[in-house]
Amino acid sequence: TKAAVETTQPKEVVFTEKPTVIAATEPKVAVETTEPIEVAFTEKPIVITATEPKVAVGTTQPVEMFALNYYIQVVSLSKYAPSEKFLDSITALGYTYKLHEVTNDSKTTTKVLVGPFPNATKAKDARIILRAKIEPGSFLVKL
Helix, strand or coil: CEEEECCCCCCCCCCCCCCCCCCCCCCCEEEECCCCCCCCCCCCCCCCCCCCCCECCCCCCEHHHCCCCEEEEEEEECCCCCCHHHHHHHHHCCCCEEEEEEEECCEEEEEEEEEEECCHHHHHHHHHHHHHHCCCCCEEEEC
């Protein structure tokens, strides 16, 4: 084997044997050899299981993407459904929306929620745009 001390960055370093530990103030040691070595891993491999994400009606983004779901409520309607033109104006800005129905005393209200956002800061940033271009009374909600 051949060991060389380099003060510049090596082109490619292949460790084929265990390198010697040196003090932090010394230059790094590069070891070159043609002999193969065995590498043993002591940690268990990580297994990731893919599942089909759930997508809300009228959106293209998975609803369960974030642990905390922050939304911007742009409108609440009890007599009419939101128009396609209104919903298209939200998606034209690059946002997704969710139609959230709430029933109180047999009266159903449909809320148009834009999001989800991963945190309140990102939701508040979107609220500024939505207030300027969609609905001035838009506000932050957390589901």
